[in-house]
Amino acid sequence: MKIATAQFTCVPADIPANVQQMTSLATGAREQEAELLVFPELALTGYELEAVLARRDLWVRADDPRLDAVRESGVATVVNCVAATDGERPAIETFVFGTDGELITTYRKQHLFEHEQDVFVAGRHDGRFEFGGLRFALATCFDNHFPELISRGAAEGCQVHLASSLYGTGGGVEELAAVYPGIAKDFDMHVVVANHVGPAGAWTGCGRSALWAPGGALLMEADADTSMVITAEVG
Secondary structure, eight states: OOOEEOOOOOOOOOOHHHHHHHHHHHHHHHHHHSSSEETTTTTTTTTTTTHHOOOOOBBBTTOGGGGGGHHHSSEEEEEEEEEOOOSSSSSEEEEOTTTOEEEEEEEESSOOGGGGGGTTTTOSOOEEETTTTEEEEEEEGGGGGGGGHHHHHHHHTTOEEEEOOOOTTTTHHHHHHHHHHHHHHEEEEEEEEEEEEEEEEEEEOOOOEEEETTTTTEEEEOHHHHHHHEEEEEO
């Protein structure tokens, strides 16, 4: 199976503009014959926590019509976003849509990073799904720094670990370069990370979205400053 990962510069707190970018990237992934595409953390809004607190219109559900273009792209998509909950706070949640646009599964970020704890509710359950004959595990950014979460996926037979993330320039470059190939090596899984590039809230995304083979060999890596989609054979 060919899997793609996308990086782009989000328009702050503008869901329609970001959906337009994501749909274009999905078209590029489809042209590269990818069957599944992973987007960065909070791809629909950018990492705009103050706006998230102030505007409930930025909280979405899986059936939100603003996502129709992504759902109808013809590629299975992993969309991380600000998701509405039944409470007073949203969640950082991943929606996985199949090639027909159906909702396959959802996953809420379990390990909230510092200031995220004042904005979001944490998830309590791991994310798993099967697609194209492979079993996938889901994690979001800071989740990937907790080996026990990843080991559960490996123990449950997951072959591919998918991570929607935000790593910034500076120390984030070193973190990204260490954490994800380390997961591939230590847990013997394919690993796919989608990162931001350019301004992302208080951060500047460092790009370098990538795919690794089990054992840690790099399959494909994006550059540090361009919105783009890259694809590699997985499984």
